[in-house]
Amino acid sequence: MDTRRATGADDFGTLFEFLPVGAYRSTPDGRQLRANPALVSLNGFASEAEQLASVNDIAGQWYVLPGRRAEFEALLARDGQVIAFESEVFRYKTRERIWISENAHVVHDAQGEVLYYEGTVENITERVHDREALRRSQEELRQLVDLVPGMVYRSVRQADGHFRPRFVSRGVLPLYGLTPEQALGDAQSLQRLRHPEDRERVEAETRHAADHGLVRQTRFRLRLHSGQVKWVQVISAPAPAEGGHPVRVGVVFDVTERQQAEDALRENSELWKRALESSGDGVWDWQIEAGVEQLSPACKALYGFAADELPDTPGALDSRTHPDDVAAMLQAREDHFAGRTPRYVNEHRVRCKDGQWKWVLSRGIVIEREANGQPLRMIGTHTDITARRQAEGLRIARDRAEAADAAKSQFLSRVSHELRTPLNAIMGFSQLLALDGALPDKQRGWVQQLLGASQHLLGLVDDILDLSAAQTGELPVVSSRFELAPLLAELAELLGASAQQAGIALLPQPLAAAVPAGSTVQADRKRLKQVLVNLLANAIKYHHRGHAAGWVRIAAQQEDGDWVFSVADNGPGLSEAQCARLFRPFERLGAHNSPVPGSGLGLALCRQLTEAMGGQISVHSRLGEGASFSVRLPRG
Numbered sequence: 001m002d003t004r005r006a007t008g009a010d011d012f013g014t015l016f017e018f019l020p021v022g023a024y025r026s027t028p029d030g031r032q033l034r035a036n037p038a039l040v041s042l043n044g045f046a047s048e049a050e051q052l053a054s055v056n057d058i059a060g061q062w063y064v065l066p067g068r069r070a071e072f073e074a075l076l077a078r079d080g081q082v083i084a085f086e087s088e089v090f091r092y093k094t095r096e097r098i099w100i101s102e103n104a105h106v107v108h109d110a111q112g113e114v115l116y117y118e119g120t121v122e123n124i125t126e127r128v129h130d131r132e133a134l135r136r137s138q139e140e141l142r143q144l145v146d147l148v149p150g151m152v153y154r155s156v157r158q159a160d161g162h163f164r165p166r167f168v169s170r171g172v173l174p175l176y177g178l179t180p181e182q183a184l185g186d187a188q189s190l191q192r193l194r195h196p197e198d199r200e201r202v203e204a205e206t207r208h209a210a211d212h213g214l215v216r217q218t219r220f221r222l223r224l225h226s227g228q229v230k231w232v233q234v235i236s237a238p239a240p241a242e243g244g245h246p247v248r249v250g251v252v253f254d255v256t257e258r259q260q261a262e263d264a265l266r267e268n269s270e271l272w273k274r275a276l277e278s279s280g281d282g283v284w285d286w287q288i289e290a291g292v293e294q295l296s297p298a299c300k301a302l303y304g305f306a307a308d309e310l311p312d313t314p315g316a317l318d319s320r321t322h323p324d325d326v327a328a329m330l331q332a333r334e335d336h337f338a339g340r341t342p343r344y345v346n347e348h349r350v351r352c353k354d355g356q357w358k359w360v361l362s363r364g365i366v367i368e369r370e371a372n373g374q375p376l377r378m379i380g381t382h383t384d385i386t387a388r389r390q391a392e393g394l395r396i397a398r399d400r401a402e403a404a405d406a407a408k409s410q411f412l413s414r415v416s417h418e419l420r421t422p423l424n425a426i427m428g429f430s431q432l433l434a435l436d437g438a439l440p441d442k443q444r445g446w447v448q449q450l451l452g453a454s455q456h457l458l459g460l461v462d463d464i465l466d467l468s469a470a471q472t473g474e475l476p477v478v479s480s481r482f483e484l485a486p487l488l489a490e491l492a493e494l495l496g497a498s499a500q501q502a503g504i505a506l507l508p509q510p511l512a513a514a515v516p517a518g519s520t521v522q523a524d525r526k527r528l529k530q531v532l533v534n535l536l537a538n539a540i541k542y543h544h545r546g547h548a549a550g551w552v553r554i555a556a557q558q559e560d561g562d563w564v565f566s567v568a569d570n571g572p573g574l575s576e577a578q579c580a581r582l583f584r585p586f587e588r589l590g591a592h593n594s595p596v597p598g599s600g601l602g603l604a605l606c607r608q609l610t611e612a613m614g615g616q617i618s619v620h621s622r623l624g625e626g627a628s629f630s631v632r633l634p635r636g
Contacts, residue, residue: 016036017036022123026117027116028114030060031057031058032058034052042121063089064089076117085102085104086099099124100122100123102121102122104117105118150175151169151171151252152167152250154166154239156247157245165184165190166184168180175254177226191203193222193223193225194221202218213238214238216235216236219231219232230256231255231256232254234252236249237250282299282300282301283298283299283379284299284379284381288378293314293316295316299382302360302384304353304354322348325349342365347389350382359385359389364380475612477612477613480523482525484514484521485515486512487525487529489511489512491511491532494533495537498537498541502543504540504569514554523613532567532631534602539627550569550570551569552569553569564630564633565630568626570626573623574622585601613633614633614634617632
């Protein structure tokens with residue numbers, strides 16, 4: 001409590017008159033008793049007398065906010081003085097609003113009663129406006145900072161060399177999982193979240209940038225309290241020192257998605273390089289603007305060089321290109337650069353380390369261009385085509401052989417057609433002779449042999465026609481849905497007698513039991529029957545004669561929606577080499593030296609017919625363990 005006592009009515013003296021700030025004496029009820037010239041001028045009056053005559057109620061006439069006088073008096077009553085009490089007030093005469101700062105104290109009489117208040121008034125309008133402008137500017141800056149997609153910070157280097165954050169934006173929360181208050185309250189909270197594997201590197205980079213006043217840009221990982229790992233990029237720069245301590249300002253961005261994309265791109269780049277090299281090709285990657293062309297080890301090895309023997313420059317191989325091939329190579333490259341061709345393709349010769357010339361197929365494509373179309377990066381491969389170039393004559397011979405094979409197929413087809421007419425005549429007359437009851441037994445036997453031979457020959461002609469049509473893609477295939485059980489019953493009727501004569505059991509009994517009743521398949525019924533008849537007939541025909549427990553089994557089941565038919569036997573079986581030759585036309589695997597009749601076309605025709613129906617045929621067999629043929633037809 002202030003204990004000042006009154007010393008007289010005119011104790012202000014010269015100091016009161018010449019103070020550069022306003023000074024006053026007023027009663028507690030708001031009447032002004034004295035006002036120095038500075039205060040008179042502040043209120044727009046000409047003299048002290050004019051002001052004293054005008055001011056009767058400071059609370060109502062002076063303060064913009066009426067309650068402000070009550071706050072002022074409460075402070076005086078409590079403390080006996082008021083220091084730097086800022087208020088918005090009216091100039092008494094002009095009613096202009098200004099800001100002031102008041103200092104005041106209470107003056108008591110000898111008995112301790114309040115006589116009046118004394119104080120000073122300073123016009124701080126400009127200061128308040130500057131402060132408000134600064135506040136608005138700081139608020140606008142904060143708003144802008146909060147719009148930055150990351151965290152903005154300002155940190156001061158301490159005596160121990162570590163940086164302590166003085167400001168962090170609200171972007172710290174989504175980035176680090178910490179509030180600004182948590183980050184500022186614990187100086188090392190942000191550093192502790194750096195990934196352990198990156199921490200030492202980042203610390204070293206930070207120290208180096210601070211020691212040399214450098215702009216720093218780095219990327220590292222964060223391991224948050226939740227266990228999540230993020231990639232961030234930090235850009236920082238030196239700022240004016242604070243108290244002699246270095247200061248840095250910067251921004252931290254979340255670049256996790258960008259890092260993942262770069263990692264994926266880098267991984268894909270390595271994958272395609274490895275994939276291309278696995279095919280035996282050499283890979284090159286040309287950074288055109290930088291003048292760097294990286295040749296893979298396989299590319300250098302293509303020409304007999306070790307991985308470190310050729311420089312990573314475009315001229316490394318261009319300078320070794322055959323002079324006669326350079327112009328065409330450069331033209332092909334320029335055509336692609338200019339967009340006239342979708343890719344760069346050129347065949348030329350390159351001189352190897354040993355001096356020999358090697359033909360290569362060079363292929364490439366520009367994968368990066370500037371906005372104006374200027375190529376920046378091109379990748380490609382080199383393929384050794386020396387053997388291909390040397391084999392031009394062999395290719396011509398192959399083409400001639402294929403043409404001859406096609407001519408052979410056409411010849412067989414035409415000859416087979418021509419044979420059918422006389423064969424039909426022979427068979428017709430043979431059948432008429434067989435019906436002649438007066439024919440002697442000896443001649444009847446001759447007729448039966450003639451009829452059997454002509455039927456066998458007609459079957460061979462039909463097989464040749466079907467095989468030729470299948471090879472040329474002209475075999476008619478008519479797909480329809482039909483039941484399997486009746487088809488299997490027909491197979492049993494066709495082959496039952498020959499199986500019984502050979503002592504072979506056809507399984508299951510009856511054959512129609514191989515499939516559930518009502519089972520259907522979408523295929524060409526005639527061709528499927530032809531395939532199954534061939535497989536069953538071969539299994540019976542080539543089985544061990546007189547085998548005590550010989551059997552041939554047919555089965556049919558659905559696998560992944562496809563129908564799979566199998567014909568298995570417990571016959572002599574086949575070797576691996578025989579299986580490899582089994583489906584070739586006219587291939588009988590030595591059976592032509594046996595009494596078993598055949599043309600060697602049956603299995604070749606089975607393959608052609610199965611493939612014409614969109615299916616596959618395969619065989620599994622071992623010597624002495626029988627054979628199993630499988631026919632897979634796709635779901636219709």
